[in-house]
Amino acid sequence: MSSRSFLFLLAGARPDGNTELLARHAAADLPGGAVQRWIRLGDAPLDTYEDLRHLDPPRERVPAGAERLLLDATLEATDIVIASPLYWYSVSASAKLYLDHWSGWLRVGEPGSFRARMRAKILWGVSVYSGDDPADADPLFGTLRKSADYFPMRFGGLLLGQGNRPGDILQDTPTLTRAKQFFS
Template structure:
């Protein structure tokens, strides 16, 4: 069994240097991971996310990604656990996370990269905040379905009350759940 390596993909679009409620909740959960667990934290806003171009029915394959897209692919392949740290925006993912997920379709078709089989050995987790848990459900369903498509284990969703900065501090139930979220 390989050493645990958690990749936390931060999808918030808050200004740099301003930790949002979702990130705060994720960091609380991550603090409970065993000391020997590797943690990689990547802020999608720091990457040049190229628009996804669907070549499946024309070229059939995709060239190996370069630049930031190659860094994201490498980080994704290197982890044992992928944690989508994403506030709920309009009942869904922020656009940067949706773009990252769209590129999974390309990465499945890069010669020499067995992306789908590699992802099947991983666990997908989601940490999110929103004003109302029910409003996050479409996004959570979408994340689970993306993982299911690749055969990933779904490690669950951690939801907390979002809103203005610091709102998560008042969500005692979410903070308590964070303390044991990765223990399952």
């Protein structure tokens, strides 16, 4: 693969939370020459997704503002990393809203363009759970894997760590060790 470009979408409610710390730890060992772009979804809030497929008369999707920023960043990246804490057994609301907008982006520009461009990408997940059972993250894993399967694009996997209080992930030595190799 030619030069890789990673888009890190930070979907936690707290800056520098455990999930962000884990994502940054994993990114520190990216292959040489890999470009990194970090966007905190809370700083680029999306409007509620509106499904325009069956309106009469039909309306065209014209992304603007934060939606345009995220669409362009998504299309420019070779690798998309959704860094979302485990919230109620799945991705955070901002991560889910971002994924919802993929449905609308299927109808932006040339027909089939978004789908075709997504096929060449890799989707990754980074998450931290606070409970005792890593299986609690199974729905989060399924959301990301199924989203990748839809296009189909490659799913790189989920880096899952455990931590509750701020900074706890830094004590999860096995996960930090896995993080060093996660994107290779």
